[in-house]
Amino acid sequence: MSVSLRRFERIHIHSHIKGLGVKNGEPLPVSEGFVGQLEARKAAWIVVQLIKQGKMAGRGVLLAGPPGTGKTALAIAIAKELGEDTPFVALSGSEIYSSEIKKTEILMQSLRRAIGVRIHEFRRILEGVVKKLEVKLGPHPYNPYQQVPVEGTIVLATTSEERRLKVSGNFVAELLSKGVSEGDVVWIDLETGRVHRVGRAKGFEKEYDIYGEKLVETPKGSLEKEREFIHTVTLHDLDVMHSRSGSLLMLLFGGEQREISPEVRSRVDEAVKSWVDEGRAELLPGVLFIDDVHMLDIESFSFLSRAMENELAPIIILASNRGFTKIRGTDIKSPHGIPLDLLDRLLIIKTRPYRPNEIREILKIRAREENVELTEEALEYLTRIGSKESLRYASQLLTPAKILALNRGADKVDVRDVEEASRLFVSMVESSKYLRELEESFLK
Ligand SMILES: Nc1ncnc2c1ncn2[C@@H]1O[C@H](COP(=O)(O)OP(=O)(O)OP(=O)(O)O)[C@@H](O)[C@H]1O
Numbered sequence: 001m002s003v004s005l006r007r008f009e010r011i012h013i014h015s016h017i018k019g020l021g022v023k024n025g026e027p028l029p030v031s032e033g034f035v036g037q038l039e040a041r042k043a044a045w046i047v048v049q050l051i052k053q054g055k056m057a058g059r060g061v062l063l064a065g066p067p068g069t070g071k072t073a074l075a076i077a078i079a080k081e082l083g084e085d086t087p088f089v090a091l092s093g094s095e096i097y098s099s100e101i102k103k104t105e106i107l108m109q110s111l112r113r114a115i116g117v118r119i120h121e122f123r124r125i126l127e128g129v130v131k132k133l134e135v136k137l138g139p140h141p142y143n144p145y146q147q148v149p150v151e152g153t154i155v156l157a158t159t160s161e162e163r164r165l166k167v168s169g170n171f172v173a174e175l176l177s178k179g180v181s182e183g184d185v186v187w188i189d190l191e192t193g194r195v196h197r198v199g200r201a202k203g204f205e206k207e208y209d210i211y212g213e214k215l216v217e218t219p220k221g222s223l224e225k226e227r228e229f230i231h232t233v234t235l236h237d238l239d240v241m242h243s244r245s246g247s248l249l250m251l252l253f254g255g256e257q258r259e260i261s262p263e264v265r266s267r268v269d270e271a272v273k274s275w276v277d278e279g280r281a282e283l284l285p286g287v288l289f290i291d292d293v294h295m296l297d298i299e300s301f302s303f304l305s306r307a308m309e310n311e312l313a314p315i316i317i318l319a320s321n322r323g324f325t326k327i328r329g330t331d332i333k334s335p336h337g338i339p340l341d342l343l344d345r346l347l348i349i350k351t352r353p354y355r356p357n358e359i360r361e362i363l364k365i366r367a368r369e370e371n372v373e374l375t376e377e378a379l380e381y382l383t384r385i386g387s388k389e390s391l392r393y394a395s396q397l398l399t400p401a402k403i404l405a406l407n408r409g410a411d412k413v414d415v416r417d418v419e420e421a422s423r424l425f426v427s428m429v430e431s432s433k434y435l436r437e438l439e440e441s442f443l444k
Protein backbone atom coordinates (compact mmCIF):
# COMPACT_ATOMS: atom_id res chain seq x y z
CA MET A 1 0.00 0.00 0.00
CA SER A 2 1.36 3.38 -0.82
CA VAL A 3 0.94 6.28 1.47
CA SER A 4 1.04 9.71 -0.05
CA LEU A 5 2.09 12.55 2.14
CA ARG A 6 0.44 15.80 1.29
CA ARG A 7 1.09 19.26 2.54
CA PHE A 8 -1.49 20.28 5.09
CA GLU A 9 -3.78 22.69 3.31
CA ARG A 10 -6.66 24.51 4.75
CA ILE A 11 -8.97 25.89 2.15
CA HIS A 12 -11.14 28.57 3.49
CA ILE A 13 -14.27 29.81 1.77
CA HIS A 14 -12.59 33.02 0.62
CA SER A 15 -9.15 31.55 -0.17
CA HIS A 16 -9.66 32.18 -3.90
CA ILE A 17 -9.93 35.94 -3.38
CA LYS A 18 -6.50 37.46 -4.04
CA GLY A 19 -7.45 41.09 -4.57
CA LEU A 20 -10.09 43.34 -6.11
CA GLY A 21 -9.05 42.50 -9.69
CA VAL A 22 -8.93 46.15 -10.74
CA LYS A 23 -6.47 47.27 -13.43
CA ASN A 24 -5.94 50.95 -14.24
CA GLY A 25 -8.98 51.86 -12.20
CA GLU A 26 -11.31 49.46 -14.00
CA PRO A 27 -12.50 46.12 -12.59
CA LEU A 28 -11.87 43.19 -14.96
CA PRO A 29 -14.88 40.81 -15.35
CA VAL A 30 -12.91 37.92 -13.83
CA SER A 31 -9.66 38.68 -12.06
CA GLU A 32 -7.80 37.77 -8.87
CA GLY A 33 -10.57 35.30 -8.00
CA PHE A 34 -13.27 37.96 -8.20
CA VAL A 35 -16.17 37.60 -10.64
CA GLY A 36 -18.62 40.35 -11.65
CA GLN A 37 -19.95 42.71 -8.95
CA LEU A 38 -18.16 45.38 -10.99
CA GLU A 39 -19.59 48.53 -9.41
CA ALA A 40 -18.95 47.38 -5.86
CA ARG A 41 -15.39 46.37 -6.80
CA LYS A 42 -14.73 49.72 -8.43
CA ALA A 43 -16.11 51.55 -5.38
CA ALA A 44 -13.99 49.38 -3.07
CA TRP A 45 -10.94 50.20 -5.20
CA ILE A 46 -11.63 53.93 -4.77
CA VAL A 47 -11.88 53.38 -1.02
CA VAL A 48 -8.46 51.68 -1.09
CA GLN A 49 -6.99 54.69 -2.92
CA LEU A 50 -8.56 57.09 -0.38
CA ILE A 51 -7.16 55.07 2.51
CA LYS A 52 -3.69 54.96 0.93
CA GLN A 53 -3.77 58.73 0.40
CA GLY A 54 -4.92 59.32 3.99
CA LYS A 55 -8.21 60.85 2.87
CA MET A 56 -10.59 58.51 4.64
CA ALA A 57 -10.00 59.75 8.18
CA GLY A 58 -13.14 59.92 10.28
CA ARG A 59 -15.17 58.15 7.65
CA GLY A 60 -16.50 54.70 7.23
CA VAL A 61 -17.86 52.35 4.62
CA LEU A 62 -20.91 50.12 4.67
CA LEU A 63 -21.10 47.08 2.42
CA ALA A 64 -24.79 46.35 2.05
CA GLY A 65 -26.41 43.53 0.12
CA PRO A 66 -28.26 40.22 0.35
CA PRO A 67 -26.53 37.13 1.81
CA GLY A 68 -23.86 35.51 -0.34
CA THR A 69 -23.25 38.50 -2.59
CA GLY A 70 -19.59 38.89 -1.71
CA LYS A 71 -19.52 41.50 1.09
CA THR A 72 -17.04 39.59 3.23
CA ALA A 73 -15.10 38.70 0.09
CA LEU A 74 -14.87 42.42 -0.76
CA ALA A 75 -13.57 43.28 2.70
CA ILE A 76 -10.91 40.58 2.40
CA ALA A 77 -9.90 41.88 -1.02
CA ILE A 78 -9.61 45.41 0.40
CA ALA A 79 -7.28 44.07 3.11
CA LYS A 80 -5.13 42.34 0.47
CA GLU A 81 -4.97 45.51 -1.64
CA LEU A 82 -3.86 47.58 1.33
CA GLY A 83 -0.89 45.26 1.86
CA GLU A 84 0.76 43.81 4.91
CA ASP A 85 1.84 47.16 6.27
CA THR A 86 -1.68 48.37 6.94
CA PRO A 87 -3.28 46.82 10.00
CA PHE A 88 -6.57 45.10 9.21
CA VAL A 89 -8.66 43.86 12.09
CA ALA A 90 -11.79 41.80 11.48
CA LEU A 91 -14.53 41.44 14.04
CA SER A 92 -17.99 39.97 13.81
CA GLY A 93 -20.81 41.98 15.39
CA SER A 94 -21.62 39.09 17.72
CA GLU A 95 -18.10 38.98 19.16
CA ILE A 96 -18.69 42.00 21.37
CA TYR A 97 -20.98 40.06 23.68
CA SER A 98 -18.80 38.56 26.37
CA SER A 99 -19.51 38.03 30.02
CA GLU A 100 -16.06 39.21 31.05
CA ILE A 101 -15.32 42.35 29.09
CA LYS A 102 -17.57 45.31 28.40
CA LYS A 103 -18.85 45.66 24.84
CA THR A 104 -17.29 49.05 24.48
CA GLU A 105 -13.95 47.74 25.77
CA ILE A 106 -13.90 45.06 23.06
CA LEU A 107 -14.69 47.70 20.45
CA MET A 108 -12.03 50.03 21.87
CA GLN A 109 -9.36 47.31 21.83
CA SER A 110 -10.28 46.42 18.25
CA LEU A 111 -10.11 50.07 17.18
CA ARG A 112 -6.66 50.41 18.74
CA ARG A 113 -5.42 47.15 17.22
CA ALA A 114 -6.25 48.66 13.85
CA ILE A 115 -3.75 51.50 14.25
CA GLY A 116 -0.10 50.71 13.73
CA VAL A 117 2.83 52.73 15.03
CA ARG A 118 6.11 52.37 13.20
CA ILE A 119 8.86 53.26 15.62
CA HIS A 120 12.34 54.20 14.45
CA GLU A 121 15.15 53.56 16.82
CA PHE A 122 18.79 54.48 16.32
CA ARG A 123 21.34 52.31 18.07
CA ARG A 124 25.13 52.28 18.14
CA ILE A 125 26.52 48.99 16.97
CA LEU A 126 29.74 47.31 15.96
CA GLU A 127 29.52 45.53 12.66
CA GLY A 128 32.23 43.39 11.15
CA VAL A 129 33.47 39.94 10.29
CA VAL A 130 34.69 37.72 13.15
CA LYS A 131 38.29 37.01 12.18
CA LYS A 132 39.24 35.26 15.35
CA LEU A 133 37.24 33.86 18.23
CA GLU A 134 39.18 32.60 21.25
CA VAL A 135 37.35 31.20 24.22
CA LYS A 136 38.80 30.57 27.66
CA LEU A 137 36.91 27.89 29.53
CA GLY A 138 36.72 27.50 33.28
CA PRO A 139 34.62 25.59 35.81
CA HIS A 140 30.96 26.52 36.21
CA PRO A 141 30.49 28.52 39.44
CA TYR A 142 27.89 26.08 40.81
CA ASN A 143 29.02 22.94 39.08
CA PRO A 144 32.81 22.56 39.01
CA TYR A 145 32.61 19.50 36.78
CA GLN A 146 31.17 21.52 33.94
CA GLN A 147 33.27 23.81 31.79
CA VAL A 148 31.79 27.12 30.67
CA PRO A 149 33.27 30.11 28.86
CA VAL A 150 34.71 32.52 31.41
CA GLU A 151 36.11 35.05 28.98
CA GLY A 152 37.13 35.42 25.39
CA THR A 153 38.78 37.50 22.76
CA ILE A 154 37.32 38.31 19.39
CA VAL A 155 38.92 40.06 16.48
CA LEU A 156 36.29 42.01 14.58
CA ALA A 157 37.15 43.61 11.24
CA THR A 158 35.76 45.60 8.34
CA THR A 159 37.62 46.08 5.08
CA SER A 160 39.44 49.04 6.64
CA GLU A 161 39.51 48.55 10.40
CA GLU A 162 40.32 45.77 12.81
CA ARG A 163 39.77 45.66 16.55
CA ARG A 164 40.64 43.10 19.21
CA LEU A 165 37.98 42.96 21.93
CA LYS A 166 38.25 41.28 25.28
CA VAL A 167 34.78 40.03 26.22
CA SER A 168 33.03 38.44 29.19
CA GLY A 169 32.01 34.82 29.53
CA ASN A 170 28.34 35.75 29.18
CA PHE A 171 29.04 37.51 25.93
CA VAL A 172 30.91 34.48 24.58
CA ALA A 173 27.97 32.30 25.61
CA GLU A 174 25.65 34.62 23.66
CA LEU A 175 27.91 34.36 20.59
CA LEU A 176 27.99 30.57 20.82
CA SER A 177 24.24 30.31 21.31
CA LYS A 178 23.74 32.29 18.09
CA GLY A 179 26.01 29.82 16.32
CA VAL A 180 28.64 32.44 15.54
CA SER A 181 31.99 31.12 14.34
CA GLU A 182 35.07 32.59 12.69
CA GLY A 183 34.25 34.01 9.28
CA ASP A 184 30.73 35.21 10.19
CA VAL A 185 29.51 38.77 9.81
CA VAL A 186 27.83 39.92 13.02
CA TRP A 187 26.61 43.08 14.64
CA ILE A 188 26.78 43.80 18.33
CA ASP A 189 24.54 46.31 20.09
CA LEU A 190 26.93 48.45 22.13
CA GLU A 191 24.40 49.20 24.83
CA THR A 192 22.89 45.79 25.47
CA GLY A 193 25.60 43.51 24.12
CA ARG A 194 23.04 41.68 22.01
CA VAL A 195 24.44 39.90 18.99
CA HIS A 196 22.89 39.35 15.59
CA ARG A 197 24.47 36.98 13.11
CA VAL A 198 24.15 38.40 9.58
CA GLY A 199 25.68 35.49 7.65
CA ARG A 200 28.93 34.06 6.39
CA ALA A 201 31.36 36.51 4.80
CA LYS A 202 32.50 36.05 1.23
CA GLY A 203 36.05 34.71 1.19
CA PHE A 204 35.44 32.72 4.39
CA GLU A 205 33.39 29.89 2.86
CA LYS A 206 33.61 26.64 4.75
CA GLU A 207 35.20 23.73 2.99
CA TYR A 208 32.06 21.61 3.09
CA ASP A 209 29.19 23.96 2.83
CA ILE A 210 26.28 21.56 3.19
CA TYR A 211 23.84 24.27 4.21
CA GLY A 212 24.39 26.26 1.05
CA GLU A 213 24.27 29.41 3.09
CA LYS A 214 23.98 32.76 1.38
CA LEU A 215 27.21 34.71 1.51
CA VAL A 216 27.37 38.34 2.58
CA GLU A 217 29.90 41.09 1.87
CA THR A 218 32.44 42.05 4.51
CA PRO A 219 31.28 45.40 5.93
CA LYS A 220 33.17 48.49 4.79
CA GLY A 221 34.24 51.63 6.66
CA SER A 222 34.46 52.01 10.39
CA LEU A 223 33.46 49.24 12.79
CA GLU A 224 31.29 51.43 14.94
CA LYS A 225 28.15 52.79 13.31
CA GLU A 226 24.71 54.07 14.03
CA ARG A 227 21.99 51.85 12.70
CA GLU A 228 18.28 52.43 12.34
CA PHE A 229 15.87 49.75 13.56
CA ILE A 230 12.18 49.78 12.78
CA HIS A 231 9.54 48.08 14.92
CA THR A 232 5.87 48.08 14.09
CA VAL A 233 3.42 47.75 16.95
CA THR A 234 -0.22 48.71 17.39
CA LEU A 235 -1.70 51.20 19.83
CA HIS A 236 -3.23 48.23 21.61
CA ASP A 237 0.20 46.61 22.04
CA LEU A 238 1.48 49.82 23.58
CA ASP A 239 -1.57 50.00 25.89
CA VAL A 240 -0.90 46.48 27.10
CA MET A 241 2.80 47.15 27.66
CA HIS A 242 2.03 50.29 29.62
CA SER A 243 -0.64 48.77 31.78
CA ARG A 244 1.64 45.83 32.62
CA SER A 245 4.54 47.94 33.79
CA GLY A 246 2.14 50.29 35.53
CA SER A 247 1.13 47.81 38.17
CA LEU A 248 3.42 46.00 40.55
CA LEU A 249 0.82 43.32 41.21
CA MET A 250 0.65 42.61 37.50
CA LEU A 251 4.41 42.07 37.48
CA LEU A 252 4.32 39.79 40.49
CA PHE A 253 1.36 37.68 39.55
CA GLY A 254 1.21 38.13 35.79
CA GLY A 255 -2.04 37.15 34.18
CA GLU A 256 -4.12 38.86 31.56
CA GLN A 257 -5.39 42.30 32.38
CA ARG A 258 -8.91 42.42 31.04
CA GLU A 259 -9.62 46.09 30.77
CA ILE A 260 -7.27 48.94 30.11
CA SER A 261 -7.83 52.19 31.94
CA PRO A 262 -8.51 55.42 30.03
CA GLU A 263 -5.48 57.00 31.76
CA VAL A 264 -3.14 54.42 30.29
CA ARG A 265 -4.64 55.02 26.87
CA SER A 266 -4.28 58.75 27.06
CA ARG A 267 -0.68 58.42 28.24
CA VAL A 268 0.04 56.13 25.28
CA ASP A 269 -1.62 58.61 22.92
CA GLU A 270 0.46 61.49 24.29
CA ALA A 271 3.67 59.49 24.01
CA VAL A 272 2.89 58.42 20.44
CA LYS A 273 2.02 61.97 19.40
CA SER A 274 5.30 63.28 20.76
CA TRP A 275 7.28 60.53 18.99
CA VAL A 276 5.52 61.47 15.76
CA ASP A 277 6.34 65.16 16.30
CA GLU A 278 9.99 64.31 16.95
CA GLY A 279 10.12 62.22 13.78
CA ARG A 280 10.77 59.02 15.72
CA ALA A 281 7.53 57.31 14.78
CA GLU A 282 4.89 57.21 12.07
CA LEU A 283 1.24 56.32 12.39
CA LEU A 284 -0.21 53.64 10.15
CA PRO A 285 -3.99 53.97 10.35
CA GLY A 286 -5.55 50.70 9.33
CA VAL A 287 -9.00 49.25 8.95
CA LEU A 288 -11.46 47.81 11.45
CA PHE A 289 -13.91 45.57 9.63
CA ILE A 290 -17.12 44.70 11.48
CA ASP A 291 -19.06 41.95 9.73
CA ASP A 292 -22.77 41.38 10.53
CA VAL A 293 -22.89 44.86 11.99
CA HIS A 294 -26.64 44.60 12.70
CA MET A 295 -25.60 42.46 15.69
CA LEU A 296 -24.30 45.60 17.44
CA ASP A 297 -26.70 47.37 19.78
CA ILE A 298 -27.56 51.02 20.21
CA GLU A 299 -24.83 51.66 22.83
CA SER A 300 -22.14 50.14 20.62
CA PHE A 301 -23.33 52.16 17.63
CA SER A 302 -23.13 55.38 19.55
CA PHE A 303 -19.69 54.43 20.86
CA LEU A 304 -18.55 53.75 17.28
CA SER A 305 -19.87 57.07 15.97
CA ARG A 306 -17.92 58.90 18.66
CA ALA A 307 -14.79 56.84 18.13
CA MET A 308 -14.81 57.66 14.42
CA GLU A 309 -14.28 61.31 15.29
CA ASN A 310 -11.20 60.67 17.38
CA GLU A 311 -7.91 61.90 15.87
CA LEU A 312 -6.41 58.43 16.21
CA ALA A 313 -9.23 56.46 14.61
CA PRO A 314 -8.89 53.71 12.03
CA ILE A 315 -11.11 53.48 8.97
CA ILE A 316 -14.24 51.54 9.75
CA ILE A 317 -15.77 49.12 7.25
CA LEU A 318 -19.12 47.59 8.14
CA ALA A 319 -21.13 44.88 6.41
CA SER A 320 -24.77 43.94 6.74
CA ASN A 321 -27.21 41.69 4.91
CA ARG A 322 -30.28 43.03 6.74
CA GLY A 323 -32.90 45.23 5.18
CA PHE A 324 -35.14 47.52 7.15
CA THR A 325 -34.95 46.13 10.68
CA LYS A 326 -34.94 47.02 14.38
CA ILE A 327 -31.81 48.53 15.89
CA ARG A 328 -30.80 46.08 18.59
CA GLY A 329 -31.73 47.28 22.03
CA THR A 330 -34.51 49.55 20.74
CA ASP A 331 -37.90 49.38 19.02
CA ILE A 332 -36.75 51.72 16.29
CA LYS A 333 -36.60 50.41 12.75
CA SER A 334 -33.82 51.63 10.54
CA PRO A 335 -32.10 50.61 7.26
CA HIS A 336 -29.74 47.65 7.94
CA GLY A 337 -30.51 48.02 11.65
CA ILE A 338 -28.03 50.91 11.83
CA PRO A 339 -28.93 54.26 13.47
CA LEU A 340 -29.48 57.04 10.93
CA ASP A 341 -26.81 59.38 12.33
CA LEU A 342 -24.14 56.71 11.89
CA LEU A 343 -25.49 55.71 8.48
CA ASP A 344 -25.17 59.31 7.40
CA ARG A 345 -21.39 59.24 7.94
CA LEU A 346 -20.84 56.13 5.84
CA LEU A 347 -20.04 55.66 2.18
CA ILE A 348 -22.43 52.90 1.20
CA ILE A 349 -21.45 50.24 -1.33
CA LYS A 350 -24.22 47.95 -2.61
CA THR A 351 -23.67 44.37 -3.65
CA ARG A 352 -26.29 42.79 -5.90
CA PRO A 353 -27.43 39.19 -6.45
CA TYR A 354 -25.56 37.22 -9.11
CA ARG A 355 -26.75 36.14 -12.54
CA PRO A 356 -26.36 32.49 -13.53
CA ASN A 357 -23.24 33.08 -15.66
CA GLU A 358 -21.54 34.78 -12.69
CA ILE A 359 -22.52 31.92 -10.40
CA ARG A 360 -21.05 29.50 -12.95
CA GLU A 361 -17.74 31.41 -12.99
CA ILE A 362 -17.54 31.56 -9.19
CA LEU A 363 -18.27 27.83 -8.93
CA LYS A 364 -15.56 27.11 -11.51
CA ILE A 365 -13.05 29.07 -9.43
CA ARG A 366 -14.12 27.35 -6.21
CA ALA A 367 -13.89 23.93 -7.89
CA ARG A 368 -10.33 24.69 -8.95
CA GLU A 369 -9.52 25.93 -5.43
CA GLU A 370 -10.90 22.76 -3.83
CA ASN A 371 -9.30 20.54 -6.45
CA VAL A 372 -12.60 19.22 -7.78
CA GLU A 373 -12.90 18.30 -11.44
CA LEU A 374 -16.39 18.70 -12.87
CA THR A 375 -17.98 17.55 -16.12
CA GLU A 376 -19.69 20.29 -18.15
CA GLU A 377 -23.09 18.88 -17.19
CA ALA A 378 -22.23 18.77 -13.49
CA LEU A 379 -21.18 22.42 -13.63
CA GLU A 380 -24.47 23.34 -15.33
CA TYR A 381 -26.44 21.41 -12.74
CA LEU A 382 -24.58 23.12 -9.87
CA THR A 383 -25.12 26.51 -11.49
CA ARG A 384 -28.85 25.83 -11.53
CA ILE A 385 -28.71 24.87 -7.85
CA GLY A 386 -26.75 28.04 -7.14
CA SER A 387 -29.37 30.24 -8.81
CA LYS A 388 -32.34 28.43 -7.32
CA GLU A 389 -31.06 27.87 -3.78
CA SER A 390 -27.91 29.81 -2.97
CA LEU A 391 -24.35 30.27 -4.18
CA ARG A 392 -22.98 29.15 -0.82
CA TYR A 393 -25.05 25.98 -0.85
CA ALA A 394 -23.89 25.10 -4.38
CA SER A 395 -20.24 25.61 -3.51
CA GLN A 396 -20.60 23.59 -0.33
CA LEU A 397 -21.71 20.61 -2.44
CA LEU A 398 -18.42 20.54 -4.39
CA THR A 399 -16.32 18.50 -2.00
CA PRO A 400 -19.07 16.04 -0.91
CA ALA A 401 -19.77 15.42 -4.62
CA LYS A 402 -16.09 14.72 -5.18
CA ILE A 403 -16.07 12.16 -2.37
CA LEU A 404 -19.09 10.45 -3.94
CA ALA A 405 -17.34 10.41 -7.32
CA LEU A 406 -14.15 8.93 -5.85
CA ASN A 407 -16.30 6.31 -4.11
CA ARG A 408 -17.62 5.03 -7.41
CA GLY A 409 -14.10 5.03 -8.86
CA ALA A 410 -14.37 8.19 -10.96
CA ASP A 411 -12.11 11.18 -10.60
CA LYS A 412 -14.45 13.62 -12.32
CA VAL A 413 -17.63 14.77 -10.63
CA ASP A 414 -20.70 14.02 -12.72
CA VAL A 415 -24.35 15.12 -12.49
CA ARG A 416 -25.26 12.00 -10.50
CA ASP A 417 -22.71 12.91 -7.78
CA VAL A 418 -24.07 16.43 -7.47
CA GLU A 419 -27.62 15.07 -7.37
CA GLU A 420 -26.74 12.64 -4.64
CA ALA A 421 -24.84 15.25 -2.62
CA SER A 422 -27.80 17.61 -2.79
CA ARG A 423 -30.10 14.80 -1.62
CA LEU A 424 -27.83 14.01 1.34
CA PHE A 425 -27.29 17.62 2.34
CA VAL A 426 -30.44 19.62 1.93
CA SER A 427 -30.37 23.33 1.30
CA MET A 428 -31.81 25.93 3.60
CA VAL A 429 -34.81 26.34 1.29
CA GLU A 430 -35.41 22.58 1.24
CA SER A 431 -34.98 22.27 4.95
CA SER A 432 -37.55 24.91 5.76
CA LYS A 433 -39.99 23.35 3.27
CA TYR A 434 -39.48 20.05 5.07
CA LEU A 435 -40.06 21.72 8.43
CA ARG A 436 -43.30 23.20 7.20
CA GLU A 437 -44.51 19.88 5.78
CA LEU A 438 -43.74 17.97 8.96
CA GLU A 439 -44.52 20.73 11.41
CA GLU A 440 -46.78 18.44 13.37
CA SER A 441 -44.22 15.72 14.12
CA PHE A 442 -41.36 17.96 15.34
CA LEU A 443 -40.99 18.85 19.00
CA LYS A 444 -42.31 22.26 19.86
N1 LIG B 1 -17.97 38.15 -6.97
C1 LIG B 1 -17.42 37.07 -6.43
N2 LIG B 1 -16.38 36.47 -7.00
C2 LIG B 1 -15.84 35.37 -6.44
N3 LIG B 1 -16.27 34.79 -5.33
C3 LIG B 1 -17.30 35.33 -4.70
C4 LIG B 1 -17.92 36.51 -5.22
N4 LIG B 1 -18.94 36.83 -4.40
C5 LIG B 1 -18.97 35.91 -3.43
N5 LIG B 1 -17.98 35.01 -3.60
C6 LIG B 1 -17.74 33.83 -2.75
O1 LIG B 1 -19.02 33.31 -2.44
C7 LIG B 1 -19.13 32.97 -1.06
C8 LIG B 1 -20.16 33.86 -0.37
O2 LIG B 1 -19.76 35.22 -0.38
P1 LIG B 1 -19.57 36.13 0.94
O3 LIG B 1 -19.37 35.27 2.12
O4 LIG B 1 -18.54 37.15 0.66
O5 LIG B 1 -21.03 36.77 0.97
P2 LIG B 1 -21.59 37.85 2.00
O6 LIG B 1 -22.18 38.92 1.14
O7 LIG B 1 -20.57 38.22 2.99
O8 LIG B 1 -22.79 37.03 2.66
P3 LIG B 1 -23.43 37.17 4.14
O9 LIG B 1 -24.34 38.37 4.08
O10 LIG B 1 -24.20 35.92 4.29
O11 LIG B 1 -22.32 37.35 5.11
C9 LIG B 1 -17.73 33.13 -0.51
O12 LIG B 1 -17.06 31.91 -0.66
C10 LIG B 1 -17.14 34.19 -1.42
O13 LIG B 1 -15.73 34.13 -1.40
Ligand SMILES: [Mg+2]
Nearest residue numbers: 071072291319
Ligand atom coordinates in the same frame (compact mmCIF):
# COMPACT_ATOMS: atom_id res chain seq x y z
MG1 LIG C 1 -20.39 37.90 5.05
